[in-house]
Amino acid sequence: MVFASLFEIYEADKRKRVRESILKFKIHVICTNILTCFGEKKIAEI
Numbered sequence: 001m002v003f004a005s006l007f008e009i010y011e012a013d014k015r016k017r018v019r020e021s022i023l024k025f026k027i028h029v030i031c032t033n034i035l036t037c038f039g040e041k042k043i044a045e046i
Contacts, residue, residue: 001042001043002039002040002041002042002043003034003035003038003039003040003041003042003043003046004035004039004040006043007030007034007035007039011023011027014026
C-alpha cells in the first residue's frame, strides 16, 4: 500500500469527525508538504 492510498482512508475517516474548516487545513498541509515527498512510497519503506 502506498502512502497516498493510506491518506485517502485517513481523509474519509476524518471527514466524519472534524469540522470542515479544520479538515481543509489538514488536507492542505498534508497535500503540500507530505504527499509531495511520500505519496508514491510504500508504507513499509517509510
